[in-house]
Amino acid sequence: MSTLITGTAGFIGFHLARALLEDGQEVVGIDNFNDYYTVRLKRERHALLERYPGYRGVEMDLCDLPRLQALVAETRPEAVCNLAAQAGVRYSLDHPFVYSRSNLEGFLNILEVCRHATPRPRLVYASSSSVYGGNTKLPFSEDDRVDTPISLYAATKKANELMAHAYSHLYDMQTIGLRFFTVYGPWGRPDMAMWLFTDAMLAGRPIPVFNHGRMRRDFTYIDDIVAGLRGALTADGLDRYEVFNLGNHRSEDLMEMIGILGRTLGIEPTMTMLPMQAGDVPATYADTERARRKLGFEPTTPIQVGIPRFVEWYRQYHRC
Template sequence: MKVLLTGAAGFIGYHVAEALLGRGARVVGVDDLNPYYDVRLKQARLERLAAHEGFRFYRADIADHAALRAAGDGWDLIVHLAAQAGVRYSIDNPFAYAAANMTGHLSVLELARHSPGLRHLVYASSSSVYGAGTPLPYAETARADRPQSLYAATKRADEMMSAAYAHLYGLRQTGLRFFTVYGPWGRPDMAYFGFAEAIMAGRPITLYDGGTLKRDFTYIDDIVAGVMGVIDHAPSNAGEHRVFNIGNHRAEFVRDLVHLLEAELGRKAMIVDAPRPAADPVETCADLSALNALTGYLPKTKLDQGVKKFIAWYRIWCAERG
């Protein structure tokens, strides 16, 4: 199987690439290595992927359609995980989101419709699309037309573009609404990673509303299992477009995450309390019944187990950086 995987140097992209390569797939990874966070981490992920004979890396901005087309052809599967991430970053850098998330997604769709042997396009959406006032747990049938951030609006726009391309060109597609993903080789801009760095450095961390916000923290191995399950259960019919939640179905207090980090690091956090930003929901929790019915998806990793594994990796990463 020949796979194009965008965002290969990213957190989820790296782990999905490892899983595909472990199955013997030939993977062409595309990434622009933008400096949104430490590029050394992205490069280190790519170095590990390069050890696989079936992996080839192609550096390109997916919003540049000519550059994306030059990555190759003959794709059996496209896994599109590249995006400009981060909710708050979109407030100050809106055009980065329009380019990467909307023009970039359109570029991938155009590539897909001109790939005659393509069996399936799997792409990343986000739990952020649910916006304000959505009943818990979030179900795929809930409204998704009240975004609280530009990031959320771009990801919902991606879903709508995919629906249009499925209808017009018969593309088989699956969108995955990722909830809060964490684990080894994670993103430094995510709260759990930033908290760990601050605690180790003796810097204060900010908890909104006393840490009472709740998130559906999902360990990376469970996310990869869900992605691979979707790949194994491609749509049967031309033009079929599906959207699934992929999370943990368990909302945890952010303050409990901090306590677990303190325990694993052996240090107390210096906490600053602040009001919740307007773009942040009070709680997120995924209804997983649809994905479970299709693939048997059932997350296995509890938060304390996942934090332990993350900190074990984090210590090694810090030591290697010196």
């Protein structure tokens, strides 16, 4: 199977590409190596992928439609997995136009090239748990209304789902959206809590804890996310348009996560309690029954296992 993956220098895209390559599949990877966080980390991930004979990496922006069209026409992928996006809820508060370009224009280009491709590939794309906005009913279900995003980032992800629905309806395209829940693990993102908290503890700095610690998150280990992605790429019997939650189906107390992280590091954490930040939500919790039934998705990694794995990688990577 040949798969075109966008965002292969990113956290999730790297792990998916590596898993497919390990199975002997062919992967064409696209990334623009933007500087939202350290480009060095992205280059290092990408260098690992380039060791595989089945990998072809292309440095490209999704907004460059002519190059994207030419690449898809040349490579004729059986599936396209769009994991490239401008990430980050808080960053979107001050950088709105970056999100409109990457997450809206870039995604529209992906839809267009898939629409015109021969053969027409299945499109799997990253949505986000942030589309649930201020919903208070837990766990979050794909059947819940998601009409009230509370950040621009969330609004762009909801827009992606609507755009995909329109293309599925108009052009008989198969589009599969995946709402990721707080993904963590080795080779993760430096702007995410697991990395930020680890860095702060090792440096002896206090951890900023929002909403005075009254937060719950459905922390999902990267290997489980990759398993869900692979199911979305290959599962039979899916409808033309689908959306799935990919989470751990556990809503963990943030203070418990900090405690496990501190014990794993052998450090007693110090904390600075802060109010809730704009665009944030107090709790996330994924109902994963639909993904279990249709994708065979069964997350297997509790934070008691996943956090030590992340810390082991972090110490090796930073030699600390």
